[in-house]
Amino acid sequence: MTGSLAGKCAVITGSVGGIGLGYAKVLAKEGCAIMLNGLGEAAEIEKTRAALESEFGVQVVYNGADLRNQDEVIAMIGDADARLGKVDILVNNAGMQHRERVEDFPIDIWHQMLAVNVTAAFLAIRTVLPQMKARNWGRIVNIASVNAHVGTPELSCYTASKHAILGLTKVVAIETIETGVTCNAICPGSVRSNLSEHRIDTFAAQRGVSKEEAVDAFIETKMPYHQPMKRFITVEEVAGALGYLCSEAGAAVRGASIMVDGGWTAR
Ligand code: NAD
Numbered sequence: 001m002t003g004s005l006a007g008k009c010a011v012i013t014g015s016v017g018g019i020g021l022g023y024a025k026v027l028a029k030e031g032c033a034i035m036l037n038g039l040g041e042a043a044e045i046e047k048t049r050a051a052l053e054s055e056f057g058v059q060v061v062y063n064g065a066d067l068r069n070q071d072e073v074i075a076m077i078g079d080a081d082a083r084l085g086k087v088d089i090l091v092n093n094a095g096m097q098h099r100e101r102v103e104d105f106p107i108d109i110w111h112q113m114l115a116v117n118v119t120a121a122f123l124a125i126r127t128v129l130p131q132m133k134a135r136n137w138g139r140i141v142n143i144a145s146v147n148a149h150v151g152t153p154e155l156s157c158y159t160a161s162k163h164a165i166l167g168l169t170k171v172v173a174i175e176t177i178e179t180g181v182t183c184n185a186i187c188p189g190s191v192r193s194n195l196s197e198h199r200i201d202t203f204a205a206q207r208g209v210s211k212e213e214a215v216d217a218f219i220e221t222k223m224p225y226h227q228p229m230k231r232f233i234t235v236e237e238v239a240g241a242l243g244y245l246c247s248e249a250g251a252a253v254r255g256a257s258i259m260v261d262g263g264w265t266a267r
Contacts, residue, residue, distance in 0.1 A: 003032070005246060008088040009085060010027050011076065011091070012035070012037065013093050013094035013121075014037065014038045014067075015037060015091075017038065017048070018193035019191055019238055020091075020094070021036075023093060023239050026243045027089065028052055028060065031058060032088075034059070035062070035079070035084060035087075036061070037062070037063050037067075049062050061083045063080070067120035068120075074123055087132070088138060090125065091141045094116055094117075095117050096113045096117060096158075097195055101153070113157045113161055114164075117158070117161035117164075118164045121165055121168065129172075132176075133181060136179055137180040137181065139250070140182065140183040142166075142168065142184070142186075143165075144185040145187055146187055146189050146259070146264050148162040148163050149265050150265060169184060174255060180251070182251065182253060183255065184245050184255065184257075186245070188260050189227070189260065190232055191232060191234070191235060192232040192235075193235065196232070200214050203217050219232075225264065228266075233260060245258070
């Protein structure tokens, strides 16, 4: 296998679809073996896994850990060690979102979201760090959001979790500063994926318009501040940032928050 990441192995959480699958493709294209993770229908996931393996000619395995469960997160890293041999790259991508004002926000959803968006990342980092340090090479990339920098009404837990993951990113980066292990965050703006698809469907139903008309309306509600480019950011545009962070050229990027937000936070 050729490619700049040939011989490397990556665990990418929440990667059976959406942006996570885009991350898997970017790394697989460079020859990296992949462990996929995420919730979904077994046959669909197997189709995704097999397609990735045959398209890029790398080993691709799947672990179905439910990241709300501490033991399953730790076991997922053990499973990657057993089946891929090691973990060189960890992408903490899985995420939950729920929209409701603070006073109505369900407490159980608050705890579940923090478990997936923050605690699972902490546990996975804690478990992989010793082996990365021992080899003096590693890439840890936490997928945050513009909501790591700004607050959005009805997204209290999501915003709190994304601020938290950015804090964790900085501390891990500093604790590994004299090693070949880097830790950074990518902060996407609005990408068209399951998270936004649900909102577009709601728009379409509420307004009695087609899905494509609803996309325009969705973008419109985010103007002028949230979508200055007047379009969604693509999965490929976000995943490109991961490719850079995992390359040798990314070795000196430490504790950074890479904004791929179409100018949202620049305004
Ligand atoms: P998505 O809903 O398509 O993907 C989320 C993934 O997380 C899915 O694969 C899902 O199975 C997995 N997941 C959720 N709960 C899980 C659990 N308990 N155990 C295991 N896996 C679980 O969403 P996406 O848009 O691809 O989001 C990926 C990441 O990017 C998230 O962290 C999200 O917060 C972040 N993000 C997305 C956007 C956007 O506009 N889509 C913007 C900024 C940040």
